[in-house]
Amino acid sequence: MPEVNPARLLTSLADFAAIGATPAGGVNRQALSVEDRAARRLLAERALARGFTVFQDEAANLFLRRDGRDATLPPLLIGSHLDSQPTGGRFDGALGTLSAFEVLEALADAGVETGRAIEVVAFTNEEGSRFSPGCMGSMAFAGAGNLSDWRRARATDGALLADELAATLQALPEARMRPIGHAVSAFVELHIEQGPVLEREDVPIGVVTAVQGTKWLEIAFSGEAAHAGTTPLEFRKDPMGAAAAAIACIQGDIMPADPAARLTVGRIAAEPGSINVIPSRVSFTVDIRHPDAVALAAMERRVHEECEAAGARWDCGTVIELRVDMAPGRFDPQVTAAIEETCRALAIRCRPMVSGAFHDALFVGRVAPAAMIFVPCRNGISHNEAEFVSDAHIIAGAQTLLGVALRLSAA
Amino acid sequence: MPEVNPARLLTSLADFAAIGATPAGGVNRQALSVEDRAARRLLAERALARGFTVFQDEAANLFLRRDGRDATLPPLLIGSHLDSQPTGGRFDGALGTLSAFEVLEALADAGVETGRAIEVVAFTNEEGSRFSPGCMGSMAFAGAGNLSDWRRARATDGALLADELAATLQALPEARMRPIGHAVSAFVELHIEQGPVLEREDVPIGVVTAVQGTKWLEIAFSGEAAHAGTTPLEFRKDPMGAAAAAIACIQGDIMPADPAARLTVGRIAAEPGSINVIPSRVSFTVDIRHPDAVALAAMERRVHEECEAAGARWDCGTVIELRVDMAPGRFDPQVTAAIEETCRALAIRCRPMVSGAFHDALFVGRVAPAAMIFVPCRNGISHNEAEFVSDAHIIAGAQTLLGVALRLSAA
Known part of the structure; x- marks a missing residue:
């Protein structure tokens, strides 16, 4: 069985980490920026040097193709993205893209002819930090x-x-343009977990069977600003009382009752925001996630009920708005089985898991069989310059991806 | 019995409301500003025109003296302040100062000779919005x-x-300088309630027997920023969970159990403040007030206990800092009795009450017998351009002040 070249892959990761490198050891390579274009150029040049074909589509998704035996079969797609958060890490996106490219090089080194072509993809603007929404390239593709x-x-x-899309496409004239959304046989994305589970359990590979659904709610309680010292309780319409009661209730109840549920209040503001004034308005966000759409809807209902009850109890107006509504995604059982079988063959421990974050594979999974391979990252830290993955886990992830690619491109 | 001149007092209030008038009908006449100096000048000129003597002390407290029979007796002090919040109302401070001046004019009109002199005071920087702390003039005086x-x-x-103090003193060369903190026989301050009680009970006069003690606490919970989607409950150190639980508990328990207690959370912030990131830090303020020092200390202990328990429960660090600590003040029973007797004589309904806000009288009360007269303000609104007092309540307040001044200056 062919093997990835560890030294080449680690050097490649270091080469790309230098593009947009930040003083603190992270990466600032936001979507469609000058740095993003430089990273695409480097990858395209390396592909052309290996004799692979380079394509772009109108969303500036970048494809690197190594032909297989049967040109009539749709290719297997592997890869991830190259853009980063403004103070992002070296591995989020880059690990999956560069490992996929290493798979192509390892196959070429070993002279393996696959049944169908394998294409490496770097999807455009997965992060969504410079341009909203994220996963733009994969959503357009799907x-x-x-x-x-x-x-x-x-x-x-x-x-x-x-403008930035046009400039990015023009910066890579060597790439052939192709229509967006060509057929693929399957999609496999290697990515860092961005959570603490694999590291804590000391399991090198996560087989991602699903992506949680996500809803973002914005909740505002409106009451009446009044003097903190002179206003007795019975005259208060205090939106802070309502907000604290609602948040304490939903945070205290929902996650403890269901290990698959996630609920986060990340943002809160009180107006006018004066120490000695009862607020007129308190607003906050609620991020809820669940792999099961029915359970997610039940969580949303519970948030509505508790907020409305708290608003009524404190004599405040309650407004709840749904800002993001992303359905859960189930990955393909045959693709996840291929990942598990590969791990067994390689004697690498693995465990099934659900992704808490969105990924390009969530959207590609709507038009083709897809799944993801996770590797641990230190302390679960991601979207942060301190993001770190051990060399051993990088190699294990890439070798697993190679094995899966061989299985899924054989025919 | 002499009476105040309603037309003159209402005109005077309108004249002063024009100094620093805001488009929305309020006043911006912050301490020691050009507008504040203009108001002091107008009052001093009116005093000199009536033959009263004008004094200033080094804190720029302004005194207008009408002599009594016995110059060896310390004067009775009445008045309030002339400075306002940046978007303040027409009555907070001005009502008490201009009504006190109306008392002097009414006594002069009626040719009443009081036993001791009566002095009207406008204390410097009561509001504390331009320069901190508030009640600067009365604190220095006391x-x-x-x-x-x-x-x-x-x-x-x-x-x-x-610089602003020196410029303010120089702007009024007609005023004689006097040492700060001269002896006074008593101090009576007329003020708007700044709360809703008198209006709701339809009582025109509040006899203020005490000023609540106040403590301002700043509380911060520190946890660990992490991905909202990928971090299971057992890995979370969520300071928002701690903050919501603590606030819900103290707001839900303390005020309902004690009608004299006040507890307000007016300010809250979460860092980094991103919808999909568990906060690393949540900080908020707690304003607690009680007329009784022992009960106030017990409230503070309870806040400490609940916050520390919530911090521990959510695996967060807890820091609690005391920023303001102002002891409760009890007003003088003989002065409050004089207010009650005056109301009875005038057939004006009154009720005893505790002030939720600080006032200059709190500090003067530490060196002389003092008390306050409250009048209702619409909807309890103050520190706001919408602040409003009815003409009838203005006149009732001024007439009460006149009656009290006669009683307390007779001997």
């Missing part, structure tokens, strides 16, 4: 979003998406 | 604070207190 609407999006730095 | 420390204070607009 027909799950409208690229012409997004073209009018403005970056946090003022740039227009349409 | 020896309860160090004026030389405050001289180095910077305004929100960058000005140095020492």
